[in-house]
Amino acid sequence: MYSLLVADDHPLFRDALHAVISAGLADTQLLEANDLATAIRTIEAHDELDLLLLDLSLPDADGLEGLKTLRDTFPWLPVAIVSAHQERQLVLDAIAMGAVGYIPKSTPREQLLVALTQILQGQLYLPADIMRRPSAQSEPHVDKLPPETSRGRLASLTDKQLDVLDCMAQGMSNKHIARELSIAETTVKTHVSAILRKLEATSRVHAIVIANKQDLGVYLAQRHSS
Structure with a gap:
């Protein structure tokens, strides 16, 4: 059985995610948190968690700073981003900071289950349609090689x-x-x-x-x- 934590401040989205996961991933426990502080307390109380699904718009976290805090505090816990933001550079930045996947909130139900299954099996998930987009010349690069x-x-x-x-x-x-x-x-x-x-x-x-x-x-x- 998998144990997942979803950190998102929108109750309707948490309910929708719960319905999708309950129907598509048998024997999966889904815990919920509406802000970063609650997520941290929940993780501390549940060291058997398999995956954290993190929204980038939590009220007490500034974008990727929430991801950085979680990766620094709980390096053992895989974190996947679930966000309404779909900029390719943001996806790359999240992956470079240690996220194991990036799932847009617009992802259809079946593809969401594919993404979660892939991540839970230890693979990286990236949204193919976003990664195919051409990069803007002004985008910063996360890799520092000349x-x-x-x-x-x-x-x-x-x-x-x-x-x-x-x-x-x-x-x-x-x-x-x-x-x-x-x-x-x-x-x-x-x-x-x-x-x-x-x-x-x-x-x-x-x-x-x-x-x-x-x-x-x-x-x-x-x-x-x-």
């Missing part, structure tokens, strides 16, 4: 590894990537391992951040046209 270093690392990837990395940056799971590229899931795992090694990334999340810093879509277009 551009020439990022380009050099991307240049070391094969065409197939770049395709896999592109799918990863869109938030696809290994199974989804396998279907998208018509290859075996074991082959995807092999490519992911090679990507992490060549990019010198410490995790799948780190590789995604590097890919977005370089603007992978532009790099892919340039490479395919050369």
Whole structure:
């Protein structure tokens, strides 16, 4: 049985989330908190929690500061963001700060269950439609590698590894990537391992951040046209 905590200050959304999870994820306990302080007290009283679903608009937390506080205080607890905000850079910033997923509140019921299942199985979830959007030139970058270093690392990837990395940056799971590229899931795992090694990334999340810093879509277009 999974134990989840949802921290959101809107009772109607908490009720809706409770209904979706109760119907779609059997034997799941859902606890609730309407602000960050209550969430912290609840976590302290329930060390068996499997996942925290965190809204970024809590009355006593300033955006990602709530996430930072929770990651610093409870590093053992996976935190996924559930938010009405859908800016790609915000998604990347949340992931870079340790979130294990980012679920827009506009996500349909079935996709929400897919996202939660993926996260509870230990995978990262990113909203594919948001990750496909082009980045604004003014957006800050969360990865601090010099551009020439990022380009050099991307240049070391094969065409197939770049395709896999592109799918990863869109938030696809290994199974989804396998279907998208018509290859075996074991082959995807092999490519992911090679990507992490060549990019010198410490995790799948780190590789995604590097890919977005370089603007992978532009790099892919340039490479395919050369």
